[in-house]
Amino acid sequence: MFPKPIEKSSEALQRTYKAILPIALFIWLLPLLAVMLTSIRSAGDINAGNYWGWPTEFNLINNYTDIFLNSKIGLYILNSFKVTIPTVLLTLTISCLTGYALAIYRFRVNMFLFFVFIAGNFVPFQILMVPVRDLSLQLGLYDTTTGLVLFHSAFQTGFCTLFMRNFMKALPFELIESARIDGISEFKIFRYIVLPLVRPALAALAVLIFTFIWNDYFWATVLVQGDHALPVTAGLQSLNGQWISQWQLVSAGSIIAAFPPVILFFLLQRHFIAGLTLGATKG
């Protein structure tokens, strides 16, 4: 068996392993810890350079209420939802359909199309910054959440299509043939037979895309300027004014902004199940 289970190695190695593991974990989580710690500090502590030491006062409630009272974080979070949720829905819908077409239908340019979808993933999107900004200006989508939704969807669909296509390709093809012989229409095969079986893939993609879009900073700053459309990632930045940096508030805002993807993950967790197709075939 590989990797060799730790229980089977020597006593000394096991002890070292057990000693090092918490240390590694601590180092790995240090940045997160720093943000949490900062979010309950006072501005004075930060200005005095007390970044890692014991806080002189605990401003947990203060900071977390301040961020809501003194910044537009509520609006920013709403904007983030307005961008993320439609993007996730649009991307999943499109990629399920394209994935189904690429996985199930045999047609001449199938492979070529599939490669086009994959190739799209290899274009570094930073290169596209200027043309996409120009395009969004010309289309009147600049500085709108709709613009962000459309561009995010366009960029995510490639990867999602690859993912869905491969997942659907792994379904027993006889299921589809059997349904066709049974006289079930193609759309119903897709909707009532294939979709229920790719639920784990959908859940995984939903979490992945949601997190990715929610955390996006690049397009949020490139395509949006006004508060009315600014997502939370870019919005937090505005807390650092030209003259004053309020790191304790930025940190508190960051912690709050990190919650939705985590909550979504736990909500969708029960859909991450292996073996939905068990029983379809001999098994």
Added chain:
Amino acid sequence: MAHVSLQGVRKSFDSLEILHGIDCEIEDGEFIVILGPSGCGKSTLLRVIAGLETLSGGTVTIGEKIVNELEPADRDIAMVFQNYALYPHMTVYKNMAYSLKIRGLSKTEIEQRVQDAAKILELGDLLHRKPRQLSGGQRQRVAMGRCIVREPKVFLFDEPLSNLDAKLRVQMRFELRQLHESLKITSIYVTHDQVEAMTLADRLIVMDGGNAAQIGSPLEVYEQPMTKFVAGFIGSPAINFFNGKMSGDGSQVELVDSTCLSLGKNGLKKHGGSEVTLGIRPEDFKVVEDDQAMIHLQVDMVETLGADTLIHGHLGKIDTDFIVRLSGTHHLKRGIKLPLSVSPEKLHFFESQNGNRIQN
């Protein structure tokens, strides 16, 4: 209920031709088994009939309608797949009911049909289970149930029993045959298992490399194999082949080691002097007195199976393994010479060149 007619059915994948033109008339209510080794095109033929593969040539007619251009759904057929292809997220009931619902049948009608099928297949207690909670045999039955409820014109089976264990296979085979007796729906069944083929079929299509080598009843195919391939494929243990030469008047055949076998009054005059392959089935031998023996088998190994005894040996200087099957138990020592005889009508002759059967 419908007859199925195949005329010059061809199928190619790109430049590779899989089916080289198959003709067959399948009668209404007949149980046809397509038999052949793997890669002979039998599954492709079935899929062509089902409409899952397009034809490259010829016509397929189901009932009175040429179905070449029809979608599988419009051909009024039902198919059982080798791996069952049950909808894993639906209960047994839904698996069977779904296609009926799509066809717009009334609820009571659906209920009626599913219950009937469940009764025939003894699935009554399982209707609310998911496929993953069923055993292999039960899944198999659900797959059949899904076909039965449709009441199609033709049943297609693609090696449906090959995933079951030996005991269950025998049982399901029996049930399949009974089912066919009661429903009398035209059935086309693909298998590579000759026991299945022999026991289920009204008629067999034996396929060899994309051609129908022989079409006939199981006994016809067994007793009068039309090619060397068919003779070798049907029967277990396999038929023994020898190369030999027909005497000038066709009254006897001389094997490579100069043993001569007399053909008695069944002589093949027309083929006198030609090179032939002689086939003798292991079970057609009789042990006789020394002076009446046609051949003497040098015994190499004896396998006692209880009901039968298989004797492996060779003929004089001919090295090929030779198998004789005698009923009952025989205790024979290695190395002895066993005097054997075969009645002349049990000898099968094939042309050495093309393997076609030689007969008067």
